[in-house]
Amino acid sequence: MAKKTKVNKKKSRFSMTWHQLKKNKVAMVSLVVLVIIVLVAILAPVIAPYGYEVTDKRHTLEGPSSEHLLGTDRLGRDVLSRLIWGARQSIAMGVLAISISAVLGIIIGAIAGYFGGWLDNLLMRFLDIYQSIPMMLLCITFAAILGPSLRNAIIAIGISMVPGFARMMRAQILTVRDNEYIEAARCCNASNISILIHHIIPNAISPLIVNITMSIGGAVMSGAGLSFIGLGVQSPTPEWGAMISDARNFLRANGELALYPGLCIMITVLGFNLIGDGLRDALDPKLKN
Secondary structure, three states, X not given: OOOOOOOOOOOOHHHHHHHHHHOOHHHHHHHHHHHHHHHHHHOHHHHOOOOOOOOOOOOOOOOOOOOOOOOEOOOOOEHXXXXXXXXXXXXXXXXXXXXXXXXXXXXXXXXXXHHOHHHHHHHHHHHHHHHOOOHHHHHHHHHHHHOOOHHHXXXXXXXXOHHHHHHHHHHHHHHHOOOHHHHHHHHXXXXXXXXXXXXXXXXXXXXXXXXXXXXXXXXXXXXXXXXXXXXXXXXXXXXXXXXXXXXXXXXXXOOHHHHHHHHHHHHHHHHHHHHHHHHHHHOOHHHOO
16 A cells, blocks of 8 residues: 655745744733724624713712723713723724725835835935824824814824835835846736735735734824824714823822723733734744744
8 A cells, every 4th residue: 555645735924923923922812802802892882781872960970880880970971881882993093094004105115115216215205204293293283184083083193104114115125126036027027016016015014014013002092192182083982092081180089080991092002012022023034943
């Protein structure tokens, strides 16, 4: 009988990264926490004890009780329910804003890095000017021009964070554009767009994945900041930054009203940062076995 030979299947890039990431206990705990937060946000209509707009004037600024596990705010609204509903707005601002900035940044950085020359200089000098303005000031300016709303806050944050992704993408493309497989694609008469999409960007995207993950936390904080000053999510829709703003007049007597959403922001931002650290280590070829 012929002996069966084992065929060693080449592991995909995703499986190798996941294998390395699983070794990082802190990153895995952070991933579990973030998954729970996202599930809570998605299932808010099901798991929230009350609607976020339901008020009870007879029970305002009350502490934790059997009816309201985390108490009520100045209008008698259940704090726990508003935290659960608020997760939707905060996570949406972080993820969608970074999606906008990452897509725009990758496109700009890819064009500048691949074509080079006067186009590269023009785009980079524009980004130099753009990046000289503090990011939060840009967010406030765009949000004030567009008007206060969740959608406009997402657009403002997304546009403000483009330069960082564009510069990183350009730097990565400069390291891979002269490799042999790129020259081979050119010899096969592949178009510039085809080379960028199928060869250059996939091989230059790894560091950006780490940056995207860690930037979501920053976008969540920026969104909370815009909502805090009234340029983000508008009442009565709950958002963690808006909840802190709503509680600032009651810090002495009811400081927990600001503490709860502040802790939610801290845990979410920390979770994305730790996941980003874990991905950075997992994507580092020097650390792979």
